[in-house]
Amino acid sequence: MRRRGTDWAVAPPDEPALTILLKPPTEREAMVDQAGAEAWARAWTDPAFVGGLTVEWEERSWRRVGRQRVPVRLVARRPDDVAALAGGRVASEWRLFAARVAEIRGRWGPSEELDATCRRHAREITGWDEDRFLQVLDVAQWLAIHPSDGLRPRQVPVRGVDSKWLGRHRGVLTALTTATTGRPGLGLVDGDPLLRVRCLDSSLCIGGLADLAAPVRQLASLALRPDVVFVFENLETVLAMPQWPGAVVLHGSGYAVDVLEKLPWLARCPIVYWGDLDSHGFAILNRLRSHLDGVTSVLMDEKTLLDHRDLWVIEPRPARGVLDELTSDERAVLARIRAEGDVRLEQERIPWDLALRELRSVSRG
The missing domain is CATH 3.40.1360 (Dna Topoisomerase Vi A Subunit; Chain: A, domain 2)
Structure with missing residues (x-):
């Protein structure tokens, strides 16, 4: 989930996100514990147990008990289903990132440049609290509308934004502004090294x-x-x-x-x-x-x-x-x-x- 979740949040897959192979009992195992084998197969028909996932079944032809229908694959068709399967912090972080990607797209519309920015800065986007995340988007939007060429960081007239704040968030701000305007940078003048x-x-x-x-x-x-x-x-x-x-x-x-x-x-x-x-x-x-x-x-x-x-x-x-x-x-x-x-x-x-x-x-x- 951690490895592929960023891509899924930006571009949901057309095909099932995840397929898990189940291990149904063999005929020999079923003969040794018939009640256990039946209970295991029956559990996969319970919506409460399966959740939003899809169970795929196949028929098995067993010599002593004849044809049996057994569950063989568990399919998560949507990334959100994979998140539910993962649970815990992984799921909550993925849902937060997906929601914030949607917020970014809602402001500027979908584009390959924005998608690439979201992938590249996924850690920061997920790590901020809600107020900080919205503040970054607001400042990026202001910079996109008001080119700051020639200004020093101290001169950016946005309430609550100072040179230290700009320094901490400059990478994301530059990426967002470039993705939405095509300008290669913020145009701010830095101090000479x-x-x-x-x-x-x-x-x-x-x-x-x-x-x-x-x-x-x-x-x-x-x-x-x-x-x-x-x-x-x-x-x-x-x-x-x-x-x-x-x-x-x-x-x-x-x-x-x-x-x-x-x-x-x-x-x-x-x-x-x-x-x-x-x-x-x-x-x-x-x-x-x-x-x-x-x-x-x-x-x-x-x-x-x-x-x-x-x-x-x-x-x-x-x-x-x-x-x-x-x-x-x-x-x-x-x-x-x-x-x-x-x-x-x-x-x-x-x-x-x-x-x-x-x-x-x-x-x-």
């Missing part, structure tokens, strides 16, 4: 600031002239870096490295990248190299991986795909990581004195 930068040389400080976070477009206007730029995946590593002549360190968290090409001063100096020794660390390195030249990795080699075998953990959702920007040695390490069972060596687990030694060696070129 901030990039963390530390100047490890006081001569490079920006207005006396050595550590700052700012939008990339603002950082792009800086007249920095570093001799080397470190890009680290881990913020603690960024903060632990000591004073370093001519050096700047950036927090390249996750896939934020995609925006680094917008910093023109990065194109004029060597870049040293250090990420976790796992599939995502190499995927980020690959993306960084696709945007910038002169990127060297550090502590992402097979020796480092094997020397710290006791510190490995398993990566829960490894990245897949071909990473064309990796060197042959880096591809070999990634292959070893996958062969060992998608392991991960987080950069924080590597001893700090070893890390600094390797960073100094690489930065000297």
